[in-house]
Amino acid sequence: MDCYAKMKNNKRRQVSVIEEDRISNLPEHLIDSILERLPIQDVIRTSILSKKWRYKWRTMRAVVFDEQISKKLAKNGAFGRHGFIRVINQVLLLHKGSISKFYLCIPDMFLDSFQDVNQWMLYLSTKGVKDFTIANSNQRYQLPRCVFSCLELRKLELNKCIFKPPLQFEGFLYLESLVFNNVDFTTDLGGTAINLPQLKKLIMRSCTKAYNLKIHATNLQVLLIMNCPDVMLLELLRSQRLGMVCLTLMKPMEDFVRLERMNLALMFANMSRLRWFYIDGHFLKVFIAEKPKWFPHAVNSLKRLWLIDFSLCDLDHLHGALCLLRNSPNLEELRMMHTQTESELMRCGEETTSSHLESPGCLDQTLNRLRIVELSPLQGSRPQLLFVKLLLAQSPSLEKFTIQSNGTLDPYKRFNIAKDVMRFPRASPKAEMIYLDPNSLQYAQNGCL
Numbered sequence: 001m002d003c004y005a006k007m008k009n010n011k012r013r014q015v016s017v018i019e020e021d022r023i024s025n026l027p028e029h030l031i032d033s034i035l036e037r038l039p040i041q042d043v044i045r046t047s048i049l050s051k052k053w054r055y056k057w058r059t060m061r062a063v064v065f066d067e068q069i070s071k072k073l074a075k076n077g078a079f080g081r082h083g084f085i086r087v088i089n090q091v092l093l094l095h096k097g098s099i100s101k102f103y104l105c106i107p108d109m110f111l112d113s114f115q116d117v118n119q120w121m122l123y124l125s126t127k128g129v130k131d132f133t134i135a136n137s138n139q140r141y142q143l144p145r146c147v148f149s150c151l152e153l154r155k156l157e158l159n160k161c162i163f164k165p166p167l168q169f170e171g172f173l174y175l176e177s178l179v180f181n182n183v184d185f186t187t188d189l190g191g192t193a194i195n196l197p198q199l200k201k202l203i204m205r206s207c208t209k210a211y212n213l214k215i216h217a218t219n220l221q222v223l224l225i226m227n228c229p230d231v232m233l234l235e236l237l238r239s240q241r242l243g244m245v246c247l248t249l250m251k252p253m254e255d256f257v258r259l260e261r262m263n264l265a266l267m268f269a270n271m272s273r274l275r276w277f278y279i280d281g282h283f284l285k286v287f288i289a290e291k292p293k294w295f296p297h298a299v300n301s302l303k304r305l306w307l308i309d310f311s312l313c314d315l316d317h318l319h320g321a322l323c324l325l326r327n328s329p330n331l332e333e334l335r336m337m338h339t340q341t342e343s344e345l346m347r348c349g350e351e352t353t354s355s356h357l358e359s360p361g362c363l364d365q366t367l368n369r370l371r372i373v374e375l376s377p378l379q380g381s382r383p384q385l386l387f388v389k390l391l392l393a394q395s396p397s398l399e400k401f402t403i404q405s406n407g408t409l410d411p412y413k414r415f416n417i418a419k420d421v422m423r424f425p426r427a428s429p430k431a432e433m434i435y436l437d438p439n440s441l442q443y444a445q446n447g448c449l
């Protein structure tokens with residue numbers, strides 16, 4: 001009887017253990033979701049948990065070799081026992097089923113060629129991949145033709161690649177998000193526009209020969225162009241659905257050979273739904289060449305305007321800012337990241353912009369909807385103070401005006417600037433003036449993107 005009782009108790013314990021293994025009994029899509037959130041090496045280690053888990057990693061739909069994993073593998077070389085190329089080859093060789101997401105970080109290490117990487121791309125082109133990222137830190141990698149046959153793609157991100165689609169390539173019909181970082185668009189793209197009918201977000205950073213890229217994207221909603229001076233903007237701005245646009249050159253326009261000719265009025269002609277607009281002073285200088293005052297049609301949808309690397313001692317910057325304010329009757333938030341050097345002050349002087357700000361009708365438009373203004377950093381120059389005074393006088397709905405002073409100023413001068421600002425008359429009886437310490441992290445945390 002004792003022996004029988006022990007066997008019975010052991011059986012109960014076994015049943016209890018099985019019942020407590022709730023993770024193994026979850027639906028397959030939930031198990032896949034859990035595995036996707038683990039580093040690849042931890043995913044593979046799940047094979048030792050039990051017989052039931054032995055092959056689960058081989059059917060996971062997301063295969064991610066991120067920067068941390070790739071750098072760790074790179075320490076063992078390319079073809080070492082646990083080296084970069086060998087490990088990825090083994091993982092893909094043992095994998096069964098489709099792969100919906102593939103993330104590959106190619107570390108800065110010695111590679112004889114990208115032949116193995118090309119083989120991985122060929123393998124993926126047969127797996128129905130929808131989310132595909134190449135984060136390359138090595139020499140520029142030319143995408144093989146097989147990548148352009150991944151027609152089920154929804155998201156594509158490329159870094160440090162050469163983008164040269166075959167001549168017969170017409171586009172990705174399902175692609176919704178496209179990111180180009182440091183991508184070279186060769187001079188022999190053929191001139192045919194790439195059709196991306198479902199594209200909603202396009203980000204381009206530090207790309208070369210961007211004038212060769214022609215995209216037809218009628219559903220584009222988010223456009224971010226950073227340090228790509230030769231991109232054909234007017235082609236990209238034709239989408240009637242654009243709600244957010246960010247344009248930054250990051251360097252003076254004199255540093256660039258090729259820039260598309262346009263002005264602010266032409267740029268805003270088709271953006272009837274634009275709500276958020278971010279632009280730096282260098283790009284603004286390009287658009288304000290004709291110094292327009294009014295647009296043919298007001299930008300009624302614009303709610304948020306951010307001026308980056310902007311100087312109120314630059315008359316072009318000032319004209320551009322006033323033009324945007326004058327033509328945005330429903331603007332609710334204005335943020336200005338100011339920049340000003342001694343050389344700028346000497347070159348353009350404070351008197352020119354100060355005289356313009358003091359002239360009658362400088363801003364002959366009441367900013368009825370403007371509620372929030374942020375300005376950083378405040379050096380206390382005359383144009384800056386006049387601009388603050390102008391905004392306070394023209395904004396009857398203003399609720400909060402936040403200023404962050406320049407950290408290079410001595411405390412006594414910062415105190416005097418604060419006193420001057422607080423004395424300015426305000427059109428809004430509920431306007432709150434906030435004068436931040438120069439070391440405050442608020443502006444660093446409220447980044448553009």
